[in-house]
Amino acid sequence: MAQHSENQVPPASDNAADLDLPWAPRDHKWSGPKAEHDALKWADGDALKMASIYLYRKPGGNPATEADYKFPVADIVDGKPTLVFHAVANAASRLGEADISESDRKQVEHRIGNLYRQASKAFDDPSLRAPWDR
Template identity: 85%
Template sequence: MAQHSDDRVPPASDNAADLDLPWAPRDHQWNGSRAEHDALKWADGDALKLASIYLYRESGGNPATEADYKFPVADIIDGKPTLVFHAVANAAARLDSADISEADRKQVKHLIGELYQQAAEAFDDPSLRPPWDR
């Protein structure tokens, strides 16, 4: 489950990505289908593990399956969940077309912004900003 300090916006769902995961190298290639497959295998039915790589989960579904999750931002690398910049950029690009409420969209947008800020620090590149801040 995401760990958030009191000053952060709460996750868009009751289970959202762990923003404190380590970062893969910036040039790490990311394939959404493969990442989701690897996450399901890694989580092995554990909903909290699966949720730790997604920014959003639709309430009311089966949290142990990927069907209700959106915006994966991590990959399983050497057996561990790891944030991937290309996944974060993909989530930012897909946000406006996602079938989620405006309130959830606002929260996911905030989380993506946090991840861009973390990436800018992790990769020592202050030019990394979400598309809506350029």
Template identity: 60%
Template structure:
């Protein structure tokens, strides 16, 4: 695919966050971050809008290339049957890594809020009110 067909406009979000309303994979879905990232990169094919729907954070620096996967952090989805799906184990992994991430504090708080929303969404989707973000 030639680069002139790719829209490199950053996703239109104020917090560089993934779509928290994406459907969930089964709760017991296995998670391998590196394998899921590779599948997401292949699926997105350089499209920054697709990349942004899989990750909770993108470096907001306007000089960065929004189609470059190295500027994304906290993958919380995998490509299953050709479509992105939230993976609960990915969300728990993101929650565990958040405090060690090298991102600005204001962005960390936005990501924390998104993770909290994902935990609440998972509780509803899986019918388990005991599912809560670690900091709740």
């Protein structure tokens, strides 16, 4: 993720989840509404923190609120953002239904593909592949 000054809001295209976060155990329970609630509380209005766990933010939206974010791929575990495989799989399954531009969809698809490849290595399971890579 690019570096931004404290008062500068990153553009939506730079608002991707931090793909270098640690992974929760593969069987980590994940609930989208709970994860989003916990993320909002953890970020405490910090746009860069919010952006670090979502794959997309609506261009021109309010970067400090969860309403303009889509595709959370992390949960707050022990006070730290942590990638969750079930969240990544959920993002992949919802991508086709999302009301986002085609260029944003391609960007999110690419990031999800990267996360699947990382999960495959992290969990030593070569069968883990994004739905469109099967």
